[in-house]
Amino acid sequence: MFDREMLPFWSDAMDMYLLKYDRCLYHWFPGRGLDKVLCTIRGRAQHKMHIGDSATQFQAGEFSGKSWTEVEKKGWIDKIRNCFVDMCHQVFPVEGQDSPDQLLLGLRYATHAEVRATLCRMHSNKTCFACLQAVPDHVLPCGHALCPTCIQEMAKPSRFVECAFDVPSCVICGKHNIHQIQLKPKCAGVRILTLDGGGIRGIVELALLSRIQQEVGIEVNIRELFDLVVGTSTGTSRIPIRAT
Amino acid sequence: MFQFLVDSVMSEKDPRKFALSQSLERFARWFSVSRTPNTDSPSGEEAHLWLYDRFTRLCDPKKTGNRETQNHFPTFISFIGSTSAGKSTILRAILLLGLLDSVNFSDTAAVINLVNEAREGRKQMPVPRSADTQDSSSPTTFGVHLYRDEGFSMSRPLPNRKTTDFTQTQGSPSPKYPLLFADCEGFDASVARPSGSILPFLNENDDAGLRKLPITAECYGQGGQKGVDLFYARVMYAISDVVVYVTRDDNIMNSMQKILEWASSAVDKSYNQPAQKTLIIVKNKERDISQNGQSMSDEEFQDLCLHKHSAVLWKNSAVLRKFVEKHNKLVDPEERIEDNRKLYSVLFHRIHCCYIPDRGVGPLISPERAELVYRHFQRLRHRIQDAAEEEQFLRATTFAEHNVPAMTHILSEVFDHFRQNEGPLDFWLATRGDNPTPQNMSEHIANFLRMTLGQVQQGNRNVDQDIITAVAMAFLVRVKRSHNGEFNFF
Numbered sequence: 071m072f073d074r075e076m077l078p079f080w081s082d083a084m085d086m087y088l089l090k091y092d093r094c095l096y097h098w099f100p101g102r103g104l105d106k107v108l109c110t111i112r113g114r115a116q117h118k119m120h121i122g123d124s125a126t127q128f129q130a131g132e133f134s135g136k137s138w139t140e141v142e143k144k145g146w147i148d149k150i151r152n153c154f155v156d157m158c159h160q161v162f163p164v165e166g167q168d169s170p171d172q173l174l175l176g177l178r179y180a181t182h183a184e185v186r187a188t189l190c191r192m193h194s195n196k197t198c199f200a201c202l203q204a205v206p207d208h209v210l211p212c213g214h215a216l217c218p219t220c221i222q223e224m225a226k227p228s229r230f231v232e233c234a235f236d237v238p239s240c241v242i243c244g245k246h247n248i249h250q251i252q253l254k255p256k257c258a259g260v261r262i263l264t265l266d267g268g269g270i271r272g273i274v275e276l277a278l279l280s281r282i283q284q285e286v287g288i289e290v291n292i293r294e295l296f297d298l299v300v301g302t303s304t305g306t307s308r309i310p311i312r313a314t
Numbered sequence: 315m316f317q318f319l320v321d322s323v324m325s326e327k328d329p330r331k332f333a334l335s336q337s338l339e340r341f342a343r344w345f346s347v348s349r350t351p352n353t354d355s356p357s358g359e360e361a362h363l364w365l366y367d368r369f370t371r372l373c374d375p376k377k378t379g380n381r382e383t384q385n386h387f388p389t390f391i392s393f394i395g396s397t398s399a400g401k402s403t404i405l406r407a408i409l410l411l412g413l414l415d416s417v418n419f420s421d422t423a424a425v426i427n428l429v430n431e432a433r434e435g436r437k438q439m440p441v442p443r444s445a446d447t448q449d450s451s452s453p454t455t456f457g458v459h460l461y462r463d464e465g466f467s468m469s470r471p472l473p474n475r476k477t478t479d480f481t482q483t484q485g486s487p488s489p490k491y492p493l494l495f496a497d498c499e500g501f502d503a504s505v506a507r508p509s510g511s512i513l514p515f516l517n518e519n520d521d522a523g524l525r526k527l528p529i530t531a532e533c534y535g536q537g538g539q540k541g542v543d544l545f546y547a548r549v550m551y552a553i554s555d556v557v558v559y560v561t562r563d564d565n566i567m568n569s570m571q572k573i574l575e576w577a578s579s580a581v582d583k584s585y586n587q588p589a590q591k592t593l594i595i596v597k598n599k600e601r602d603i604s605q606n607g608q609s610m611s612d613e614e615f616q617d618l619c620l621h622k623h624s625a626v627l628w629k630n631s632a633v634l635r636k637f638v639e640k641h642n643k644l645v646d647p648e649e650r651i652e653d654n655r656k657l658y659s660v661l662f663h664r665i666h667c668c669y670i671p672d673r674g675v676g677p678l679i680s681p682e683r684a685e686l687v688y689r690h691f692q693r694l695r696h697r698i699q700d701a702a703e704e705e706q707f708l709r710a711t712t713f714a715e716h717n718v719p720a721m722t723h724i725l726s727e728v729f730d731h732f733r734q735n736e737g738p739l740d741f742w743l744a745t746r747g748d749n750p751t752p753q754n755m756s757e758h759i760a761n762f763l764r765m766t767l768g769q770v771q772q773g774n775r776n777v778d779q780d781i782i783t784a785v786a787m788a789f790l791v792r793v794k795r796s797h798n799g800e801f802n803f804f
Contacts, residue, residue, distance in 0.1 A: 075796075076789040083759035086713045089588065090747065091764040112586050112742045115712065119644045121585055121738075130644045146782070153786035161790070174794055181787045188780040192765045196751055202762055202788035203755045203795075219795070 072151050080150060084143060089113045092135040096120050100127055109134075157181075178224065182241050190214075190243035200224065200241050208251045214242040221251050254297070263296040267303025275305070332441070339441045339459065344368040344496065345549075345729070346457020347529065347542045361529040361542065363733050364457065369725060372462040373492065373718045383718035385489040387709075389702040390496060392550045394576065395560035397500030400598035402440035404560055404670060405461070405497050407691040408698065409439050412465030412493075437464070440497045456499060458546065463493035465699075491706055493699070498550060501543055501572070529733045544579055545732060551580030551591065552728050552739060555705035556698060557662075558594045566619050569595070571631045577661040578637035583732075586742035588714040590663030592701040595619055596694060600669040612693065616667035620658065627654050664704075666697055720745065755792065759785060 094109040094117055107122035109129075117133035138146070161173040182189070182200065189199050198206040198217035206215030216224075216237075225235035233253045239246045265275055283292045293299065301307075345365045352360040374383045393401040410432060417424040432439055438461055534545040551557070557577075561569040573595065597615070610618075628634035634657075641660060642650045651657050658665050670690045673679050679687075709715040716724060727744035742748070752758040762784070766777050 071793065072789070076792070079755045079759060079789070080785065082756035083763065086756065086760040087763040087767070090713050091760065091767075093768070110586070110740060110742070112747060113588065113712075116586055116588055118649070128644050130646065132646070149782045150786050150789075153782050154789050157786055157790050170794075174790065178787060178791070181783055185780040185784050188766055188769070188777045189784070191769065194761070194765060196749070197758045197761045197765075199762070199784070201791045202758045202785065203792055204758070205752070223791075 072154050076154065077147065077151075080147065084138065084146070088138060089115060094120065094133050094135050096129070096131055096134045098129050175224065179241070183244065186242070186244055210237060210240050210245075210249055211247045212240045212243050212245045214240050216241065216251075218253055221253065225251065260298070261296045263299045265299070265301035265305030267301070267305050269304055272304040272307075339438070342368065342438050342440075342459040342461060342497075343456075344458045344460035346499070347534075347545055349538070349542065357538065359538075361534060361545075363527045363529050363545075363729060365525045365527060365729060367524075368460045369494075370722065372460060372494065373721070380717070380719035386492060386718045387489060387706060387715050388492045388494050388718060388721055389556070389706055390494050390554045391556040391558060391698055391702060392496045392498055392554040393558045393560060394498045394547075394550065394573075395500060396563075396572070399500065399560045399562050400670075401500065401558075401560045402497055404558075404596060404598060404691070404694070405495055406439045406441075408695050409437075409461055409463060409495065411692060411695045412463040413437060415465040458499065458550070459497040461495045461497065463495060465493070465695075491702075493702055496550065496554070498546055501576075527729075527733055531732065531734055531736045533736045534732070547576050548580045548583045549728060549732055551577060552584040552587070552732075552741075553725065554591055555709075556592045556594065556701045558596060558698065560596045560598050562598050566597075567623055567627070569597075570619065570623070571627055571634065574627060574657065574661060575631060575633045578634055581637075581661055582738060584739045584741055586740050586747070588709065588712040590708075592705060593662040593665045594694070594697060594701060595665065595667040597667070597669040599672040610669075612666075612668045615669055616665075619667040620654070620665060623654060627657060663708075664701070666701065668694055668697060670694070714745075716745065755788075759788070 090113055092113055094111045096109040097106050098120070099105075100107055100122075107127050107129075109120040109122065111117045111121055111133065114133045114135060120129040120131050122128070157177060160177055161170050178200070192199070193213045193215070194206070195209070195215055196205060198204050198215065198220055200216055200220040204217035204219060206217045206220075208218070208221060209215045220241070221235050221237070224241055225237045228234035228236050228250060231250070231252065233255050235251050235253065237249045237251060265272070279292055343364075343366050345363060345368075347361055347363055349359045349361050351358060370377065373386060373388055376382065393405050395401050410429065413428055413432060414425060417428055431437055440459060440461065529545065534541040559569075559573045559576075561572070563569045563572075573593065577591075577593070597619075628638045628651075638651045638657065651660060668690070671683070671686050673683060673687050706715065723746065724741075724744050728739060731739045731744070750757070750761055750764075752761050763781065766781055769777060
């Protein structure tokens, strides 16, 4: 299964990293008392000479980044395959044991604790570090972010609020900070409230929103009914008013 | 038929029709640089970049953002050369041939209809020079105009694309590769007397999508016409995949020097850019096309252009000499420029040469001559298409292809950088390499590697084992999700 389904993901990721992101590690000192200059070239293929941070300093020399020869690439693949197979054995259902879902959940927590030293220093709003396959939508107080699927899989459903999940501690860094994440119900679209500008006339919108809340009569602040509130001109100044 | 087609790309004789075509052509303008007197400026003038929303109108006319254009990967092909070299005429022919792809060539009525539609301005095409002989050296193009090709190349998939599964996302199943032709103002164009009918169209109220931005970088803003040419060269070199250099100069060495000077002024001004450019040199109105009584082939012409120079090309050019000296100081000994071949390879990924025969003097063109001219236009079009496809293929295999939303961002970065900064543009930053938006698992893992291995580069501990564990776990989670809980791993 690994070679058929997972290996292409890793091979492409490795090639993409080497071609697009791998930074030349060379640095030099342009003169006495001057700061170190780092080469900014990304990817061995693009490297003709070292180009400094300000892009006005050059230096002759070869690319000195991560060197992944074909043998080293194969070595990495073997290690990932072995690790994957070990993990599969740990969650594979054996009669009398817990369900695979429970075993996988336990293994995920254990694995994240193992790699915590590396992950806890990094923050990304583009990649969910808990699964490496989705964009994270929900940021925890520690700054780490998780995708909705990981929240559903790893956090506890709230006993009191519908579609909400309680996260007792961050999966990535392990910091204890009880946090509740409200996910959108599956059938919900994106709810956006837009507030117009218009100077003093903006007060009309405020009064209208207050009246709507009053008429609806439920004990829910109107801001909680929207995923995003945007405004123009004086409308922007009313966002915090409504939000509070 | 060939006579009709060749005539249709040539000069418009009716002054009224010519004026009408030019008035319509202003909508094709993409950007231009204007110079106005300013006594406060040290050079006595100031420059402004006039930027139109032409790219969006051509590539994302519905302004969907990225919904419909995520799988559209445009290729820029720039037509450059001296004023009155015939850039607009040749580009008109190339676009016309693209239009003809959609009809059966033997269906004469359909071909004539299509060509007439184009001539009447219903298809946007460059306007070639007026037939007015008094006006033979004035530029026809002010700034840079952009046209979208309507040939088959728009929807032809690239063979063995490495990134097919990355880019094929929901909502846009088949990738498209639109060819965008940029018709540039000729070198030293503003020194020549501009056509009276062109400049008045440069008007702030002309178009809602127009932005007027000051050019603050001294080398462009205060460099006079040379500064303007330099600005065009650097922008066009940075974004083009294929550069078509049109020349009428019979002195081949002179032409070669000019195009190499153009490229050398721009090549160091953009870096971290994986794909290089293909250069196509087109000798327009070639009269002496025979050697030993035989027509010269494109290969023979290429040999004549590139390899039959008695001296190195930088010998008589101060600009090229400076470039070669600087380059040789910085690169390894085996990468030094010692001969013309090496100079070509430093500036361009590949160079092709071809020519368009002269249609002859007088209003009537013989059928044989017309067919010969037509065949050469056709060959040039195929060469451009092949070069564009090769560049796109290179981009695809190096994860450097850009779809319309990405290209919109890159263009905005390119214009902003060059109008404000004399230094080189870091394409890695312009393409958001420091903050990528992954679309699939491979891209998420690559982003993860970028961040974790970036820590190592900053002197932190070895993270290899942590990467292996995290990636293996991510694969296990993926298996669980994609197999819907059915754990049958082996």
